[in-house]
Amino acid sequence: MSTVAVEVVYRGIFQRTLARNIVRSIVFAARKEGKIGTAFGRYGDSPERNGIPAKQFAVVADDAEELEEVLARYEPTEVDVTINVDDTMCKGIESWAWYGLQPINQLTKPNGTLIVTSRQDADSLVEDIHQKDTPFDLSIIKSTVSFSGLWVYKDDHTDARILGTLCNVCPQLFSIDSMLQALDEQGNGETKLASAQKAYDVATIRTVEPGEGNSEVPYKFELLGWQTMEEGLVIRAQGKGGGFRGGDEGFQPDRNEVFKKYSTRSMRPVINFETCIKCTLCWLQCPDTCFDITPDGLYDANMESCCGCGVCEAVCPVPDCVTMVSEADFNDNSSQWEAWQEDKPSYQQWMTALVDKQKAETRTHGFHHVGGYTEEIAASEDA
């Protein structure tokens, strides 16, 4: 018996078509070798929300009965390969389908493979990825993370490169020739096939040993049962909140104890408290009430609530006062204002370096990307 399961972890809406192309191509390629397969998105994740981590699966088997064995659980309990198409999710994911943080490699089988598209190096990613009791292989596809919208698809060959890499790291699935044939039949051009072949040729792995990686225990919540749950579908509201950190000055709203937005973000705002003019716009416009008002009347983005949408950056009238920066540059969710209070020169240095790096990398996220097409088209026409 041989069944192979592959999951694609992606950011809802922004990477949906990418994930769908990958799982469907896996089934098509398997079909070339006489195998049977199925491709599906996890219903619990849908309807997808912008940027919220979601999953799609491809399961391939030798025959229908074997396939049924795997699908007796709708969502596979373990997968041979996990494909993560946004490296910031290496820190773990919380989707619509469950409460609490799930390590990116939670379903990856012992000696399975985690494929990540990233510009980071292996050591930097391993630092984010939660430890496992068993070894697994990490395969990095050097690439800018591919984002697009719900109705548009940025065909930057990320799908082809992932599929080529997959053929290399998981040879029991199918040959690269079958994959190229499947891609060809789906109407992909020669350059895309070449991208798949090249990714296959250059793919490398780095084994991650047991105990190596992020030692954080992922947060989780106990779900109520029918005897402890409130009747009548009632959910108690959050309290109004009070002074900043429980003091008399400033303000911070009470926040939900079982719903945190850490893994929703692929970027987060960093704030230059020294140029802030206290106009209140970020605080007013933030759809998630994420800004705490500090005793000195500044606005501190609280990472428990920030979903990374970038509205604060868009409405801020002061240049570079709020800048969206890749989530990959952070290892915790601590307060920026507190860091600034503690050591202002160091904070300014750290913050300026991050902002400069962001400008150099031009990392985008879906929200930015939706509005970014006009500029991109203009740029390409100029060139």
Added chain:
Amino acid sequence: MTTTATNELFQTEKEELISGSEAIALACALADVDVITAYPIRPYDTVMQYVSKLKADGSFDCDFIVAESEHSQFEIVKHASSVGARTFTGSSGVGWFYAFEAITVTAGLRLPVVAMVGNRALDDPGAFGVEHNDALAVRDLGWMLYWVATAQEALDIALLAWRVAEDPTVFLPFAVSCDGSFLTHSQAIVNVPTSEQVNKFLPPYDRGKLQLHPDNPITIAPQVNEDWLMEMRRQSDEAMHRSVGVIKKAYEEFKEIFGRGDPSPFVEEYMTEDADIIIVGMGTLALPVRVAVRRFQEAGRKIGFVRVKFFRPFPTEELQEILTKCKAVCVVDRDYSYGAPSYGGVLFTELRSALYPMEKRPLMLNFIAGLGGREVHVTDVNDMVDIVQKAIETGIIEQEATWIGVRDN
């Protein structure tokens, strides 16, 4: 009378990687449906999305009307059907309920509308996962009701649906029920037949002298009192009786033309021979149950499974014959019926009623499971079988209906 066109898309048999919803959309194109109405609600909306795509791509020509509500959606196909158009529509959960007035009159007027119900939990709370209560709500109204288990079956049964519904001796609407998510959002390999095969199986819809047309001046749906109504109800009852024979004949022809299908159109038997316990359920529940049954059989335990495919007309005789051979029946309901006899589910209550006249009656236990799209795992099936096994050994049923997979804290 409409003609059936040969669609260029379906010249040769081919494989597609599609969901159950997409399979039904292809069936619409194959059957050259004339009027399709839509109103978005998930998981049903996956059908309308694919129909729109086929139409936009120029692969399928039909009147595709996106109505302003489910009520209008079902009213439009009802009227279209009365003038002789082949029709398709569908909905899910409370959307289906919003159309309820139109749904009852469609059956009352003997109009062969085919609808897809993407099974979804009824609000509140708003939930997207599968429960069978939405489709089951029409069980008393004259709708034929079928639960499919695979994307392939979805395509096949949609074709069967028009064939049976539009048979002049039947003229009743037909609902194809598909478990939300498991069928509507999973893509499987489906064999798509040719137009030629479908045309051979499915004659054009001919409403004959019941067709509303200027050349055939008639009035439909007058107001009546007690002096007329009971006879009309009796006619619908008889039509449902007649549908049984029509289904059997159509299914035999289906198997001949398309080369696939089960022995019976009404139920699917799986390892029921000499079984001590037979599990009964509907829809995609078949997947984990079949796996569990295989494992029991490998371990030498005589456990079988029957999937009820047609819920209306209810396969009474088939089930009486199969189920009276075993010691105990384990009915899994993906629905609820608060305050029903023994607090059991709908399928359980119907089955127990079907078996009451039998001389040899098996023990019957009921399990409410998989509500709101919760998965029914192989381990859940094992738990049910354990409870049933205990009842066989002691001869005592401690509790007739048990909720499985619910958090009890």
